[in-house]
Amino acid sequence: MEARTPSESRTVMTDLVLPGETNPLNNLFGGELLARMDRAAGITAGRHSRRIVVTASVNHVAFGKAIPLGSVVTVEAKVSRAFNSSMEVVLDVYTEDRQSGHQTKVNEAIYTFVAVDETGAPVKVPEIKPETELEQQRYDAALRRKQLSLVLAGKMKPHDATELKALFV
Numbered sequence: 001m002e003a004r005t006p007s008e009s010r011t012v013m014t015d016l017v018l019p020g021e022t023n024p025l026n027n028l029f030g031g032e033l034l035a036r037m038d039r040a041a042g043i044t045a046g047r048h049s050r051r052i053v054v055t056a057s058v059n060h061v062a063f064g065k066a067i068p069l070g071s072v073v074t075v076e077a078k079v080s081r082a083f084n085s086s087m088e089v090v091l092d093v094y095t096e097d098r099q100s101g102h103q104t105k106v107n108e109a110i111y112t113f114v115a116v117d118e119t120g121a122p123v124k125v126p127e128i129k130p131e132t133e134l135e136q137q138r139y140d141a142a143l144r145r146k147q148l149s150l151v152l153a154g155k156m157k158p159h160d161a162t163e164l165k166a167l168f169v
């Protein structure tokens, strides 16, 4: 199975914040942003694997800045690393200034998707081949994050999380 680059499956979704999607402070409701990120990440993981994909875990979300009603919001999703059947997808979220068009990063998140067959059983995915320095950094850190996610989910014993433990010794 030939390795693919993050840019081959990169997904960019831009949409407005409408009144039905806000909290009482008139900022984008967190759950709405999670759903937008899930859709973008799912498209990306599907493009990379060319298989059915399911969300296995939301590993990290940082709601850095509130996103006001009427904002133009762009979600960019890229596969940072592919393992056997799972893929880590990193999301960067931006708003843009109406007049200058300048984009400001407001949120980031990391999701894990698993490629499955028609019965829902995990299937192998192609490896990822980082091209840029940032892609390489995210690739290098992804195994630690996978181990942390598995430990928190009770699917890996802390003792076996060797990459993660190496951070603390």
Ligand SMILES: CC(=O)SCCNC(=O)CCNC(=O)[C@H](O)C(C)(C)COP(=O)(O)OP(=O)(O)OC[C@H]1O[C@@H](n2cnc3c(N)ncnc32)[C@H](O)[C@@H]1OP(=O)(O)O
Binding pocket: 038, 042, 053, 054, 055, 056, 057, 082, 083, 084, 085, 086, 087, 112, 114, 116, 120, 121, 122, 146, 149, 150, 153, 155
């Ligand atoms: C797009 C959507 O919104 S889909 C709807 C929401 N999602 C779902 O309904 C998914 C429901 N869950 C499932 O179907 C299953 O739990 C699956 C497919 C995610 C995993 O199935 P399992 O039987 O646990 O398979 P298994 O233990 O072999 O794990 C498969 C892969 O997922 C990874 N994985 C499973 N759980 C986690 C987790 N919490 N964090 C990170 N990786 C995980 C495993 O490490 C493994 O990765 P690898 O093959 O790359 O080494």
